[in-house]
Amino acid sequence: xDSTVRGAxxxxxxxxxxxxxxxxxxxxxxxxxxVPFAARQTEHLTAGGFEVPGSGSLAVANALDQFPGVRGQSxxxxxxxxxxxxxxxxxxIDQAVTKIQDVKNVSVPGLSLAFAGGSGNKTVVALxxxxxxxxxxxxxxxxxxxxxxxxxxxxxxxxxxQKTGLKDKRKNxxxxxxxxxxxxxxxxxxxxxxxxxxxxxxxxxFPIVLIVLLAIFGSLAAAxxxxxxxxxxxxxxxxxxxxxxQVLQMSVFVTNxxxxxxxxxxxxxxxxxxxxxxxxxxxxxxxxxARERAMSTSGLAVVVSGVTVIVSLxxxxxxxxxxxxxxxxxxxxxxxxxxxxxxxxxxxxxxxFGRRIxxxxxxxxxxxxxxxxxxxxxxxxxxxxxxxxxxxxxxxRRPVLFGLGATALLLLIASPALSLKWGTAALAQLPKTNxxxxxxDDIADRFGSGSLGPINVVVSLDxxxxxxxxxxxxxxxxxxxxxxxxxxxxxxSRDGRNALIVVTPTTGPEDPKTVDLVExxxxxxxxxxxxxxxxxxxxxxxxxxxxxxxxxVSGSLWKxxxxxxxxxxxxxxxxxxxxxxxxxxxIMNVLTVASAYGVLVAVFRYGWADAVLGFTHLGYVNAxxxxxxxxxxxxxxxxxxxxxxxxxxxxxxxxxxxxxAVAEGLGASAKTISSAALIMVLxxxxxxxxGLPQVKEIGVGLSTAIxxxxxxxxxxxxxxxxxxxxxxxxxLPSWLDRILPNLDFESAQPEAxxxxxxxxxxxxx
Numbered sequence: 001x002d003s004t005v006r007g008a009x010x011x012x013x014x015x016x017x018x019x020x021x022x023x024x025x026x027x028x029x030x031x032x033x034x035v036p037f038a039a040r041q042t043e044h045l046t047a048g049g050f051e052v053p054g055s056g057s058l059a060v061a062n063a064l065d066q067f068p069g070v071r072g073q074s075x076x077x078x079x080x081x082x083x084x085x086x087x088x089x090x091x092x093i094d095q096a097v098t099k100i101q102d103v104k105n106v107s108v109p110g111l112s113l114a115f116a117g118g119s120g121n122k123t124v125v126a127l128x129x130x131x132x133x134x135x136x137x138x139x140x141x142x143x144x145x146x147x148x149x150x151x152x153x154x155x156x157x158x159x160x161x162q163k164t165g166l167k168d169k170r171k172n173x174x175x176x177x178x179x180x181x182x183x184x185x186x187x188x189x190x191x192x193x194x195x196x197x198x199x200x201x202x203x204x205x206f207p208i209v210l211i212v213l214l215a216i217f218g219s220l221a222a223a224x225x226x227x228x229x230x231x232x233x234x235x236x237x238x239x240x241x242x243x244x245x246q247v248l249q250m251s252v253f254v255t256n257x258x259x260x261x262x263x264x265x266x267x268x269x270x271x272x273x274x275x276x277x278x279x280x281x282x283x284x285x286x287x288x289x290a291r292e293r294a295m296s297t298s299g300l301a302v303v304v305s306g307v308t309v310i311v312s313l314x315x316x317x318x319x320x321x322x323x324x325x326x327x328x329x330x331x332x333x334x335x336x337x338x339x340x341x342x343x344x345x346x347x348x349x350x351x352x353f354g355r356r357i358x359x360x361x362x363x364x365x366x367x368x369x370x371x372x373x374x375x376x377x378x379x380x381x382x383x384x385x386x387x388x389x390x391x392x393x394x395x396x397r398r399p400v401l402f403g404l405g406a407t408a409l410l411l412l413i414a415s416p417a418l419s420l421k422w423g424t425a426a427l428a429q430l431p432k433t434n435x436x437x438x439x440x441d442d443i444a445d446r447f448g449s450g451s452l453g454p455i456n457v458v459v460s461l462d463x464x465x466x467x468x469x470x471x472x473x474x475x476x477x478x479x480x481x482x483x484x485x486x487x488x489x490x491x492x493s494r495d496g497r498n499a500l501i502v503v504t505p506t507t508g509p510e511d512p513k514t515v516d517l518v519e520x521x522x523x524x525x526x527x528x529x530x531x532x533x534x535x536x537x538x539x540x541x542x543x544x545x546x547x548x549x550x551x552x553v554s555g556s557l558w559k560x561x562x563x564x565x566x567x568x569x570x571x572x573x574x575x576x577x578x579x580x581x582x583x584x585x586x587i588m589n590v591l592t593v594a595s596a597y598g599v600l601v602a603v604f605r606y607g608w609a610d611a612v613l614g615f616t617h618l619g620y621v622n623a624x625x626x627x628x629x630x631x632x633x634x635x636x637x638x639x640x641x642x643x644x645x646x647x648x649x650x651x652x653x654x655x656x657x658x659x660x661a662v663a664e665g666l667g668a669s670a671k672t673i674s675s676a677a678l679i680m681v682l683x684x685x686x687x688x689x690x691g692l693p694q695v696k697e698i699g700v701g702l703s704t705a706i707x708x709x710x711x712x713x714x715x716x717x718x719x720x721x722x723x724x725x726x727x728x729x730x731x732l733p734s735w736l737d738r739i740l741p742n743l744d745f746e747s748a749q750p751e752a753x754x755x756x757x758x759x760x761x762x763x764x765x
Contacts, residue, residue, distance in 0.1 A: 038238030060540020142188035254330035309635030423620030453509025677710030
C-alpha cells in the first residue's frame with residue numbers, strides 16, 4: 001500500500017501496543033458513560049420523517065392551518081366501556097385528562113363524546129384531541145400521551161398474567177382501559193413494539209454468536225473478543241444516537257438497524273483481524289510480530305472495507321427523505337465505531353489475553369476431541385490439501401459448468417423481483433394483538449376505516465372570483481367515485497383564497513384502494529377537472545403522504561444504484577489494480593442484491609414463508625427496505641471481496657500462476673469469510689424472526705444476500721470466472737498503472753516495473 005497509509009497504521013499499532021492500558025481505560029470509560037444514555041436512545045426518536053419535500057401532500061399539510069376549525073392532525077383517546085357504566089367512564093376520562101394536561105401541543109377541546117355502539121368488549125368511547133402541529137409533532141405527542149397514560153404494548157409478562165388471571169401491577173390507575181389512536185399514534189405505538197423486539201433480538205443474538213465463535217476458535221478467550229466488540233459497538237452507538245436525536249430528527253427504526261449491523265460488523269471485523277493474527281502465530285511469528293502484521297494487513301483491510309461500507313450507506317442521502325437519511329446516519333455511526341474498536345480496542349485486548357487467544361482452550365478442546373471420536377473424524381495428514389483447496393480444484397476444472405449453474409440459480413431466485421410491489425404501512429406493521437391496533441379496529445368498525453385517514457383536497461383559487469358551482473360539481477363527481485363514502489362541504493380559508501374539501505373513503509388510509517383513489521383525484525382531466533379550471537389542486541392527507549413517500553423512494557432507487565455501482569468499481573479498481581476484476585465483482589453484487597429482492601417479494605408479497613416468520617404477509621415490500629438493502633449489501637459484499645481477492649492477488653504475484661493463486665487465496669481466506677458470513681446470517685435471521693415487518697424485511701433480505709454471497713458467489717462464481725479469465729484478471733493498462741496509487745494491503749508488493757499482460761510475465765517496455 002502507499003507508504004503513508006501503511007505507515008500510519010503501523011504507527012497506530014505500535015502506539016496501541018505501548019499505551020494499551022490507556023486505550024483500555026478510555027474504552028472502558030466510554031462504555032460506562034454510554035450505558036445510561038444507550039438505555040434511553042429511543043426517547044427522542046420519531047416514527048415520522050415521511051414528508052416529501054415539494055409534494056402535494058406536504059403542500060396540503062402546510063395549508064391546513066389556514067382553515068378555521070380544521071385540525072391538521074388528529075389524536076383520539078379511546079376508552080373501553082363494555083358495561084356501559086357512565087360513572088366509571090367519567091371517572092376514567094377525568095383522570096386521563098388530568099394526566100395529559102402538561103403534554104406539549106395537545107389540548108382537549110371539550111368533553112363532547114362519541115359513543116361507539118356495539119356489544120360486549122367492542123363498546124368504546126372516543127374523546128378527540130386537538131394537536132397543534134404537523135405530523136411529526138403529532139407522533140411525538142402520541143409518544144408523550146402513551147407515557148403519561150401508562151400505555152405499554154402487550155409483552156410476554158402481560159400475556160402470562162392475563163392467562164393466570166393475576167393483576168398486572170404495572171398498569172395505571174385509570175379504571176377503564178385507555179388507548180391513543182390516530183394515524184400518527186400508530187407510529188408512536190411502533191416505538192414501544194420496536195424497543196421490545198430489539199431487546200429480544202439482542203438477548204437471543206449474542207448467545208448464538210458466542211456459540212459460533214467458540215466453534216470457530218476453540219477458545220473462550222478468542223471467542224470473547226469479537227463478541228465484546230459487538231457489545232461495545234451497540235452500547236456506544238446507542239449513546240451517540242441518543243445525543244444526535246436531540247438535534248436531528250431520527251427514525252425509530254435506527255435502533256434496530258444500528259444493533260443489527262453493530263453486532264454483525266463488529267464481530268466480522270474482529271474475526272478477520274484475529275484470524276490473521278492466529279495465522280501469523282502458526283507461521284512462527286512472535287505475538288508482537290503477529291499482532292503488528294495482522295494490523296498492517298487485515299487491520300488496514302478492515303479500515304478500507306469499513307470506510308467503503310460507510311460511503312455506500314452515505315449513498316442513501318440521494319433520497320430526499322428525513323427518515324431514510326436518519327437510518328443512514330445510524331448505520332454509519334455503528335460501522336465507524338466498529339472500525340475504531342477493531343483497530344484500537346481489539347489489539348489492546350489481544351495483548352492482554354496473550355497466548356489464550358491462539359491456544360485451544362482445555363474444555364473446548366476436550367469437547368472437540370470427544371466429538372471427533374464420536375463421529376470418527378480424523379486429523380488431516382500434514383501436507384494434504386484441505387477442503388477449500390480441494391473444492392477450488394473441482395470448480396476450476398469445470399468453470400463453465402459451475403459458473404453458468406451458479407448464475408442460473410441466482411437469476412432464478414431473483415426472478416420474483418420482477419413483480420416487486422412497493423408500499424408504506426403503519427397499522428399493518430403492528431401485531432393483531434397490539435392494544436393500539438385493536439382500538440383502531442374498534443373505531444373503524446363504528447365510524448368506518450376511512451374516517452381515520454381522509455383525503456384532503458386543497459384548491460388554491462384564482463384571484464378573480466370563487467366559483468362555488470365548480471366546487472359543488474367536484475363534490476358530486478367525487479362522491480360518485482368507487483370507494484368514496486362521503487365528500488364534505490367546501491371550507492374556505494380565512495382569506496377566502498383557498499378551499500378545502502375532505503373526501504372520506506370507505507377503506508383505510510393504507511388500503512391500496514385508497515391509494516388508487518388518491519391517484520384518481522390527482523389525474524389531470526379526471527374527477528378533479530371541474531376545480532382544476534379555477535385554481536391549483538393539491539391532494540393530501542395520510543393516504544397521499546404514504547403514496548408520495550413510496551413514489552419518492554422507488555423513484556430514487558436508480559440514483560442510489562448508480563452511486564454504489566460507480567463507487568464500488570472505483571474502490572476495487574484502486575485496491576486490486578485491475579480493470580476487469582472490479583467489473584466482475586460489481587456484476588456479482590448486482591446478482592446478489594437482485595436475488596435478495598426476489599426472496600423479499602416471495603416472502604413479503606406472496607407470503608411463501610408466513611408460517612416460518614409467524615406473521616401474515618403485507619402483500620408488498622415496505623418502501624425503505626430495497627434502498628437500505630442495496631446500500632448495506634454492496635458495502636458488506638465489498639468486505640468479502642477485499643479480503644478474498646487481495647489474498648488471491650498476493651499469491652498471484654508470488655507465483656504468477658492464476659489457478660494456484662486462486663486455490664491458495666481461497667484456501668487462506670474461505671474459512672474466515674464463511675465463518676464471518678455465518679455469524680452475519682444468524683444475527684440477521686434473529687432480527688427477521690423477532691422484529692416488526694419492516695425489520696423482518698431487512699433481516700430476511702440481508703441474511704439471504706450474505707448467505708448467497710458467501711456460498712454461490714465467493715465459493716463458486718469467483719473461482720470459476722477467475723479460471724475463465726486467466727491472466728486477464730490482473731490486466732491494467734500501463735498508462736493507468738502510472739496514475740493509480742498502490743493500495744495493496746494484504747500482500748507483498750509486486751515487483752516494480754512490471755505490467756500485468758495476459759499471457760506474458762516479462763517487464764513492460
